[in-house]
Amino acid sequence: MEEQKDVIIIGAGLAGLTAAYELKKAGRSVQVLEARDRVGGRTMEGKLLDRSFDLGGQWVGPTQTRIMGMIKELDLTTFPQHSEGYQLVEMHGKLSKYKGVIPKLPILALLSADRAIKKINRLAQSLASEPWKDKRAEALDTITAEHWIQGVPTKIAREMIRIAIRAIFSGESSEISFLYFLNYIQGAGSFELLADVEGAAQQDRVLGGAFQIARRMADRVGDENISLSSPVRSIEQNESEVLVRTDGGEYRGKYCIVALSPNLTTSIHFSPAPLERLSLARRMPMGSVTKAIVAYDTPFWRRSDMAGMAISDAGPFGPVFDACLPDDSRGYLVGFLEGEEGRRYAMATEQERKQAIVQTLVRFFGPQAANPIGYVEKNWTMDEWSAGCYTGLMIPGTMLHYGKYLREPAGRIHWAGTETAERWMGYFDGAVESGQRTRDEIQSRFQ
Ligand SMILES: Cc1cc2nc3c(=O)[nH]c(=O)nc-3n(C[C@H](O)[C@H](O)[C@H](O)COP(=O)(O)OP(=O)(O)OC[C@H]3O[C@@H](n4cnc5c(N)ncnc54)[C@H](O)[C@@H]3O)c2cc1C
Incomplete structure (x- = not known):
């Protein structure tokens, strides 16, 4: 049995590591327990040719102030995603190219999609900050996103919103509340x-890869405070402490932070069981995604003023983006098998996925895409310690009945993980927010 720590943290993704890093800065003793043999969770390094790429999360945006602050604090820098040139949209078998933000589609479809998105924004922005308390919560949580989309005029507008949902959630509009x-x-x-x-x-994008964020945080937390290859099997608590068991040992803490996607908490044995939180977790399946990066001798698409960006209603691969590196003359494209396609291809072989992906790229960018010089992928759907990605999704009725248990501590157990964030849930920024919130919660209990 290890000596008692102030806080035991479960999960060395960005959420758990933020909590550990921040608590350590505040003078608390921490022990992080991580199931995998590496830190980073849903961020991960992939090697392709002689270079490193992100096989997990990679992008950051200017309004994601928490992760941007952390990137700066860790002495990392960013560079812009290449998006200059023509983008491609494939709809009902027709491939068209466009510049700017408005795809080349029938005007009625564009107007209808624009109206629908404005309405979605109005509804979202007027929602109560605790959505389960909103007076419209019951009406909005008993339907799926697809149910609402069915009311949008024009088939193409409906399909455009479905494609965006698939790209954002790696789930289908018919699966989410x-x-x-x-x-x-x-x-x-x-x-x-x-x-x-x-x-x-x-x-x-983060120069050198976003996977470095977790590694740099871990360096500051210290190797001695992080136990890798240590899946947590049980968490027991009484009035004075928390006892956490892995296959290799037992760890005692005054408090504990569970920094996992809710879905993964259901495989831990809790005593006493936080019933409401577990009921929530059972209703939050993960999305399905394989991310792949394909390498070419040159970024040949740039020569014909193409941005390397494509979306399609035909799949299976997309959206696709340019993934070139600032100091490498070779060409790289990155994209995703998501939602239904993510599930369909999750059980296929790597060779079958690669074939389907390259065929899609040929459809988008022409015969030059047929001869990649390298390929790397990560099938997140089949990964035991993520059980899917990008994030935990909520089925109808979940937010209404169980949403309030997302962040509510269960005795000495506090909940982190990007899914528990109020801003940018599902993203790095949400993971960092959740780590910082749990730091504040724990600090206030010591006062
Ligand atoms: C392909 C892909 C692309 C993405 N793209 C972006 C992007 O561009 N930008 C962006 O902001 N976000 C992106 N995301 C999402 C982003 O990666 C996540 O939101 C974020 O990394 C989640 O961090 P977390 O700490 O909350 O969870 P995780 O990273 O999942 O961390 C949880 C940790 O807990 C560990 N664990 C699980 N069970 C146990 C157990 N029983 N005991 C001990 N440890 C356990 C896991 O191994 C993991 O390390 C992407 C994700 C994927 C997969």
Whole structure:
């Protein structure tokens, strides 16, 4: 049995490491327990040719002030996502290119989508900060996002919103509650802030890779305070302390922070069981995604003034972005198999996924895309310690009945993880917010 620490932190993703780093700065003793043999969780390094890429989260945006602050504090820098040139949109079998933010689609569809997005923004921005208390909560949480989309005039507008939802949630519009969807938009500020590049969530990349954020935090927390390959099996608490068990040992703390996506907390045995929190967690499945980066001799698409960006209603691969590095003349494209496609391809072989991905890229960018010189992927759906990605989704009825238990401590147990954030939930920024909130909660208990 280890000596008692002030705080035991479960999970060395950005949320758990932020909590550990901040508590250590405040003079508390911490022990972080991490299931994997690495830190970073849903951020991860991937090697392709001789370079490093992000196989997990990669982008940051200017309104994500918490993660931007942390990047600066850790002496990391960002560079802009390449988006100059023509973007591609494939709809009903027709591929068209456009510059700027308005895709080349029938005007009626564009007007209808614009009206729908404005309405979504109005609804999201007028939502109570605790959405389960909103007077419209019951009406909004008994329907899926898809149910609402069905009321949007024109087929193409409906399909555009579905594509955006798939890209944002790696889930289908028919899987998520409309109230949860609005809360997510509320947390980001607007639909556009989630979906766009410039000024929005996909604006910048971290030089050298976002996976470095967790590593630098871990360096500051100290190796001796982080136990890797230590999946937590049980958490027991009494009136004076918390006892956390892994296969290799037992850890005692005055308090504990569980910094996991809610879904993963259900595989831990709690005594006593925080029933409401676990009921919430059982209603928050993860999305499905494989992320892949494909390398070419040159960024050939840039020669024909293409941005390397594409969305499609036909799938399976997309959205696609340019993933080139500032100091490398080779070409790289990054994209995702998401939602239904993410699930369909999760059980396929890497070779089958690669084939489907390269075929999609040929459809978008022409025959030159047929000959990649390198490929790397991460199938998050099949990963035991994420059980899907990008984030935990809420099915109808969850926010209304269980939303209030997202952050409410259960005795000495406090809850972090990007899913528990009020702003930018699902993103790095939300993970950092949750780590900082739990630091404040724990600090106030010591007073
Ligand atoms: C492909 C992909 C692309 C993404 N793109 C972006 C992006 O561009 N920008 C952005 O902001 N966000 C992005 N995200 C989301 C972002 O990565 C996450 O929001 C964020 O990293 C979550 O951090 P977290 O600490 O809350 O959770 P996690 O990173 O999931 O950390 C939880 C940790 O707990 C560990 N764990 C699980 N169970 C146990 C257990 N029983 N005992 C001990 N440890 C356990 C896990 O191994 C993990 O390390 C992306 C995610 C993915 C997968």
